[in-house]
Amino acid sequence: MPAERLSVVVTRRLPEPVETRMKELFDVELSEDDKPMSREALVDAMQRADVIVPTVTDTIDQILLSRAGDRLKLIANYGAGVDHIDVHTARQRGILVSNTPGVVTEDTADMTMALLLAVTRRIPEGLAVMQAGRWDGWAPTAFLGGRISGRRLGILGMGRIGQAVARRAKAFGMQIHYHNRRRLRPEVEQELEATYWESLDQMVSRMDVVSINCPHTPSTFHLMNARRLKLMKPDAVIVNTSRGEVIDENALTRMLRAGEIAGAGLDVFEHRHEINPRLRELKNVVLLPHMGSATVEGRLEMGEKVIINIKTFADGHRPPDLVVPAML
Structure with missing residues (x-):
């Protein structure tokens, strides 16, 4: 009997090839309108998903993390910077955080x-x-x-x-x-x-x-x-x-x-x-409107890193791009 697929919530629209691959691998919920999630919507996602895939537009602070469900085990950030995520509190709650370094x-x-x-x-x-x-x-x-x-x-x-x-x-x-x-x-x-x-x-x-x-x-x-x-x-x-x-x-x-x-x-x-x-x-x-990483190649590579981090975690291993507080 195949193992149950991870429940993944993606907060923003990602390049189509990335979303397609995520559908193949995970039980994924994609963003339809590509607008930043409200705080309540983020809390709802964090209470029912195994993994959430946020971006720089999602502030995941101590208050939000205190309301996360026991099911949430990985925040697979789409981007290298993680200053919008309270990594210390996440780790204290047993939630891993990964990012996409080196791509952009x-x-x-x-x-x-x-x-x-x-x-x-x-x-x-x-x-x-x-x-x-x-x-x-x-x-x-x-x-x-x-x-x-x-x-x-x-x-x-x-x-x-x-x-x-x-x-x-x-x-x-x-x-x-x-x-x-x-x-x-x-x-x-x-x-x-x-x-x-x-x-x-x-x-x-x-x-x-x-x-x-x-x-x-x-x-x-x-x-x-x-x-x-x-x-x-x-x-x-x-x-x-x-x-x-x-x-x-x-x-x-x-x-x-x-x-x-x-x-x-x-x-x-x-x-x-x-x-x-x-x-x-x-x-x-x-x-400029935060265009530094805005290349087709870069955004696809970011998505590939997110998928690898989630897939590795799903296979019971440490995500290759794990963020630890000592790195910050």
Whole structure:
């Protein structure tokens, strides 16, 4: 007699091939409208499923976990970041948490460079003029941006994505600097031609571009606060493709408006999709709707990792991408 299939609830629409494979393997309940679940709907799912597959739009905190049913044994997150999940409380309740690391490294690094170029070369301003039909021909002083070759890039967070950004920036002729919880091995530093800064303050004050590539944790919340943002050079640019909470968005907005920072390229925001309206008005800011991982290939690979994590768990083994509190 075949074993009973795991009950799996998916909170958002996933790529069609991923959903099809899940139907083949599990007793799966898919999202029909692709809207974020309400908290009550999440609780309901957590009370009747063996596994839930949330995304970054689902906040699974201590209160929700306290209402989870005894049946729930795995939260198989669709995404690498797990700052929206209270991993400590989940583990205390015997619920495992898995994620999808490494899948979007190259995609996010590509987007970091795209934002860096978009801000420094004023691409959105040129695009707006062309789309409005207001371009009246080339002029020697029109849309003057800055050359990125030779500029100092300070990378905050030198994990997989930070190193992928460094490789790309090095190819563009940028000077690579970084701050990280742990210094890289000498051979990695040598390969990337990267200079380590133990002091984040000292690094930030000397960079032409600062790229945020660290996860959101209690220790990185507002790591780029008002005091640290004021250390940046007036002609410097900041780019964030990691998590919005790492930057004090209100302080950044004030400084951009005052011309104390030259520009910003942001793919993530402190309050998710509720963006400071004053930030949206600025010409020296490029805003994107969390597109860093938005490639067909990346989203399919994320789904494959989720399926492998659930299938491995269903077979009685530890999910390969298990998240433990010590990792956070």
